[in-house]
Amino acid sequence: MTTPVLSVRNLNIDYVGSEADFHAVKNVSFDIAPGEFFGLAGESGCGKSTIAFAVSRLHRPPALIRTGSEILVGGRNVLDLSDEELRKFRWREVAMVFQSAMNSLNPVLTIETQFYDVLRAHGPISRADARARATELLKLVDIAPERLDSYPHQCSGGMRQRIVIAICLALNPKLLIMDEPTTALDVVVQREILQRIDVLRKKLGFAVLFITHDLGLMVQVSDRIGIMLEGELVEVNDAQTIYRRPQHAYTKKLWASMPKLRGEQTRVEASS
Amino acid sequence: MAFLLRRLAFYLAAFLVAATINFFLPRLMPGDPIQIMFASAGSELSLENLNALKLTFGFIDAPLHEQYFAYLKSVFTGDLGRSIKYFPLPVTELLGRALIWTVGLMGIATVISFTLGSFLGIFAAWRRGRAVDSVISLGAIFSSSVPAVVVSLIMLFIFGYTLRWFPNGYAANPLIDPAWNWQYISSVLYHGTLPMLTLVFVLTGGFAVTMRNNMINLLGEDYIVMARAKGLSDNNVMLWYAARNALLPTVSSLAIAIGTILGGSLVTEVVFNYPGLGNTLYQAIIARDYPVIQGQLLIMTAAMLVSNFVVDLSYVLLDPRLKKA
Amino acid sequence: MKLISQLLQNKKAMTGLVILTIILLVAIFAPLLTEYSPVKRVGRPHQPPSWDHWLGTTRLGHDVFARLVYGARVSLAVGFGAGLMITIIGTVLGIIAGYKGGVVDEVINFFTNMVLVVPNLPLLLVLAAFIGQASPLVIAIILGLTSWAWGVRVTRSETLSIRQRDFVKSAEMLGEPSWRIMLFEIFPNLISIVGINFIGSVIFAVITEATLEFLGLGDPNTVSWGIMLYNAQNAAALSVGAWWDLLSPCFALAFLGLGLALINFAIDEIANPRLRTGGMLNRWTRMVRIGEGKL
Numbered sequence: 001m002t003t004p005v006l007s008v009r010n011l012n013i014d015y016v017g018s019e020a021d022f023h024a025v026k027n028v029s030f031d032i033a034p035g036e037f038f039g040l041a042g043e044s045g046c047g048k049s050t051i052a053f054a055v056s057r058l059h060r061p062p063a064l065i066r067t068g069s070e071i072l073v074g075g076r077n078v079l080d081l082s083d084e085e086l087r088k089f090r091w092r093e094v095a096m097v098f099q100s101a102m103n104s105l106n107p108v109l110t111i112e113t114q115f116y117d118v119l120r121a122h123g124p125i126s127r128a129d130a131r132a133r134a135t136e137l138l139k140l141v142d143i144a145p146e147r148l149d150s151y152p153h154q155c156s157g158g159m160r161q162r163i164v165i166a167i168c169l170a171l172n173p174k175l176l177i178m179d180e181p182t183t184a185l186d187v188v189v190q191r192e193i194l195q196r197i198d199v200l201r202k203k204l205g206f207a208v209l210f211i212t213h214d215l216g217l218m219v220q221v222s223d224r225i226g227i228m229l230e231g232e233l234v235e236v237n238d239a240q241t242i243y244r245r246p247q248h249a250y251t252k253k254l255w256a257s258m259p260k261l262r263g264e265q266t267r268v269e270a271s272s
Numbered sequence: 273m274a275f276l277l278r279r280l281a282f283y284l285a286a287f288l289v290a291a292t293i294n295f296f297l298p299r300l301m302p303g304d305p306i307q308i309m310f311a312s313a314g315s316e317l318s319l320e321n322l323n324a325l326k327l328t329f330g331f332i333d334a335p336l337h338e339q340y341f342a343y344l345k346s347v348f349t350g351d352l353g354r355s356i357k358y359f360p361l362p363v364t365e366l367l368g369r370a371l372i373w374t375v376g377l378m379g380i381a382t383v384i385s386f387t388l389g390s391f392l393g394i395f396a397a398w399r400r401g402r403a404v405d406s407v408i409s410l411g412a413i414f415s416s417s418v419p420a421v422v423v424s425l426i427m428l429f430i431f432g433y434t435l436r437w438f439p440n441g442y443a444a445n446p447l448i449d450p451a452w453n454w455q456y457i458s459s460v461l462y463h464g465t466l467p468m469l470t471l472v473f474v475l476t477g478g479f480a481v482t483m484r485n486n487m488i489n490l491l492g493e494d495y496i497v498m499a500r501a502k503g504l505s506d507n508n509v510m511l512w513y514a515a516r517n518a519l520l521p522t523v524s525s526l527a528i529a530i531g532t533i534l535g536g537s538l539v540t541e542v543v544f545n546y547p548g549l550g551n552t553l554y555q556a557i558i559a560r561d562y563p564v565i566q567g568q569l570l571i572m573t574a575a576m577l578v579s580n581f582v583v584d585l586s587y588v589l590l591d592p593r594l595k596k597a
Numbered sequence: 598m599k600l601i602s603q604l605l606q607n608k609k610a611m612t613g614l615v616i617l618t619i620i621l622l623v624a625i626f627a628p629l630l631t632e633y634s635p636v637k638r639v640g641r642p643h644q645p646p647s648w649d650h651w652l653g654t655t656r657l658g659h660d661v662f663a664r665l666v667y668g669a670r671v672s673l674a675v676g677f678g679a680g681l682m683i684t685i686i687g688t689v690l691g692i693i694a695g696y697k698g699g700v701v702d703e704v705i706n707f708f709t710n711m712v713l714v715v716p717n718l719p720l721l722l723v724l725a726a727f728i729g730q731a732s733p734l735v736i737a738i739i740l741g742l743t744s745w746a747w748g749v750r751v752t753r754s755e756t757l758s759i760r761q762r763d764f765v766k767s768a769e770m771l772g773e774p775s776w777r778i779m780l781f782e783i784f785p786n787l788i789s790i791v792g793i794n795f796i797g798s799v800i801f802a803v804i805t806e807a808t809l810e811f812l813g814l815g816d817p818n819t820v821s822w823g824i825m826l827y828n829a830q831n832a833a834a835l836s837v838g839a840w841w842d843l844l845s846p847c848f849a850l851a852f853l854g855l856g857l858a859l860i861n862f863a864i865d866e867i868a869n870p871r872l873r874t875g876g877m878l879n880r881w882t883r884m885v886r887i888g889e890g891k892l
Contacts, residue, residue, distance in 0.1 A: 282710065282714075283714065285711065286710075286711050286714045286715060289711055289715060290715050290720075293715075293720070293723070294723070297723065297724070297727050298727060301727050301728075308727065400878075401878035401879075401882075402882075409862070413609075413855070413858045413859060413862050414855055414858070416858060417800060417851075417854035417855050417857065417858030417859075418850070418851045418854050418855070419803075419804040419807055419808065419850055419851075419854060420804075420808075421807060421808055421811050421826065421850075422807075422847040422848075422850050422851050422854075425826070425830075425835075425843055425844070425847050426844070426847055428835060429835055429840055429843070429844060432835075433835050433836070433838075433840075440835075440836075481862075485865070485869070485872055488871050488872055489869070489871055489872075491871075492871065528713060528747065530716075531713075531714075531716045531717050531718070532717075534716050534718065534719070535716070535717065535718030535719075535805075535808070538718060538719075538812075539808050539811065539812070542811075542812065543830075553719075553722065553812075554812055554813070557722065557726055557812060557813055557814060558813055560726070562726070562727075565722065565723055565726045566723060568719055568722070568723075569716075569719050569720060569722075569723045572716045572719040573714075573715055573716060573719070575716075576714060576715075576716045577714060580714055
């Protein structure tokens with residue numbers, strides 16, 4: 001078996017309070033194989049986004065990743081990296097699409113600048129080379145290169161979403177984390193975005209950690225799925241098993257609370 | 273463009289309000305308005321001069337609305353009457369001379385304290401809850417809570433009277449002729465130091481608190497988190513993502529602060545005997561020189577509106593969302 | 598009530614409340630703290646601080662300490678009186694504008710913006726100049742009537758967002774009259790904004806009263822901190838070396854200002870959880886230091 005892209009071991013995360021702590025993530029372990037589409041589902045507040053933030057170590061106080069936790073990416077424990085190593089690790093190995101991807105572009109900088117600053121942060125590059133690379137990346141998500149000179153507010157929501165994905169691919173990361181990236185979008189755009197990610201994944205070979213509360217959507221796109229309940233990972237299985245033969249009582253409950261999907265569920269197929 | 277034109281129209285209306293207050297105030301006071309306004313003129317002014325002055329303020333034998341338009345006409349033709357104390361010096365000229373000193377003092381103090389305060393606020397927010405933050409926050413609270421009159425008196429006591437590092441008054445050494453040479457300019461800078469330090473002390477705290485709170489509110493935004501996730505350096509995220517966006521609400525709070533800045537600079541001038549608007553006004557109040565007192569409201573309103581317009585302009589420059597092709 | 602109990606747990610608020618309480622007690626028990634009358638000549642002019650006159654005497658031979666403790670009454674009364682007026686006008690207009698919307702909102706909003714760009718202190722100077730020597734009561738009233746605009750602006754924008762919330766919508770469905778909705782549904786949610794507005798207005802009123810009096814627009818027979826500054830300045834206290842005459846009211850004003858500002862900052866922290874730094878960050882720092890975890 002190949003080494004996993006991401007290997008989470010005994011992850012414990014607390015939110016420190018002035019008297020007692022809130023245990024947001026309790027002893028969670030899971031692996032994601034190279035190129036795999038892994039889904040993490042659960043109600044809001046179950047700790048799934050907390051895990052996503054921990055992988056790139058984006059938390060701020062009072063969040064606390066407990067000693068003894070391990071987050072291995074490409075065999076290195078992310079939690080042992082120095083500040084500078086961490087800065088270089090971010091985006092080069094793990095890129096991330098945030099909950100409201102539409103708001104994750106800086107409103108006062110042009111799109112081009114937001115490509116340029118990430119490219120420059122990870123190695124010397126001229127402005128012209130950066131622009132050429134950005135044009136190339138935008139082509140992957142079907143956006144005209146003229147958009148480079150626009151500001152985020154001049155682009156539609158769906159367009160901004162695709163721009164964020166293009167920025168994510170700038171450094172060919174091994175893992176793309178998507179933290180409920182589609183909640184703000186309508187169903188049609190949602191589906192279109194996920195199809196596009198799937199195409200790109202097959203083309204470029206990165207793995208995906210997909211986080212959502214929408215189990216129905218997740219089953220359509222994921223290879224394997226983990227179900228979270230109050231900070232614990234209660235069930236991990238391949239998507240078909242989760243859909244047809246859920247093991248854990250909570251997974252069954254989740255299905256029961258969903259509107260029934262009639263007809264055969266099929267995976268979204270690449271249709272490039 | 274439309275945004276700026278709308279603002280301009282609004283400022284014109286605001287100026288009209290100030291003029292209207294000036295017009296009605298003496299007329300609403302119990303007693304004879306002419307008597308109130310020109311009491312101190314008494315025997316010093318010839319009847320002819322007094323009548324000309326009355327005309328400027330709309331005291332004519334006509335219905336109220338005609339009086340009002342007569343007054344507005346003088347205001348909008350730049351005639352604010354003449355000072356009674358320094359007759360026949362026109363109010364516009366008297367206040368115009370003083371305005372230069374006030375604008376210089378206030379303008380430079382605002383730029384310094386805005387820059388300094390914003391940087392302190394940025395650092396405090398970035399290291400929220402740590403020692404730097406506590407020190408900056410407490411300092412800022414203290415600086416913004418002490419009245420300008422108190423700070424200037426204490427500054428004057430310490431640096432003017434006790435240590436004798438700086439002069440106690442005037443904008444420059446009166447023995448040096450005003451000219452564009454180093455001797456005069458250095459004298460202006462030397463005399464301006466204490467009033468300037470006072471204003472910077474009073475104003476910096478407010479800007480620091482505003483910037484800090486705006487920054488902290490922004491730090492949870494997705495684009496800040498994404499900037500960190502992109503592996504940008506801390507300085508880059510702090511300045512180009514967080515501070516650059518926090519600057520927008522800070523600049524708009526600057527517009528509201530201009531009135532306070534103006535008030536602070538008025539008292540500071542009085543304490544340091546600085547020849548700006550504040551001091552001129554103080555002399556006018558003592559002499560009950562009403563044309564000057566009324567004129568200052570109009571001139572200061574105008575100054576405030578111009579500063580507001582400058583803030584509007586910089587807002588348009590800072591926020592690409594307001595820039596229309 | 599929740600706001601008050603949170604205030605009591607906040608260090609900044611507690612320090613501010615202690616300062617305010619000290620000044621309040623001094624003002625109330627002024628006659629017990631000094632044997633001198635604040636308006637009688639009780640010593641030779643400009644005596645430095647001594648056992649007989651703790652803070653020295655003024656040029657007129659008044660006892661500075663006596664004037665200071667009695668003067669606290671005026672500063673507090675004007676500050677809180679005008680502050681209350683400013684807050685009431687600002688809150689009422691702000692809620693009405695924000696909730697009613699439409700023409701009412703446009704009219705209130707227009708006037709508010711107008712008042713915001715006419716500079717406050719110069720306007721007050723003109724008003725006070727026409728009134729002549731303004732007593733503290735008159736100063737409080739004109740402050741109250743001219744300084745509400747900032748309060749309207751913040752209250753209005755907060756009301757606009759609360760109006761969209763479910764509990765307001767459901768009260769509307771149930772056919773509650775709009776005054777009840779404004780008073781019982783919206784107002785309770787504005788408490789912290791109102792608190793900040795109130796304390797901020799008190800600070801503003803205290804400073805402005807002192808400034809107007811210092812500039813010679815007050816009644817010189819009043820015993821207040823601003824008039825003390827005015828008299829000391831007129832007596833050229835600094836150039837004759839009578840620093841106690843001038844610095845005593847200075848420090849009193851700074852002390853009161855600091856106390857109020859600490860309370861204001863604390864309310865801001867409580868109202869906006871993002872600004873709170875509190876105990877959890879200290880605890881977090883300690884846990885990181887002893888190696889219990891990291892970010």
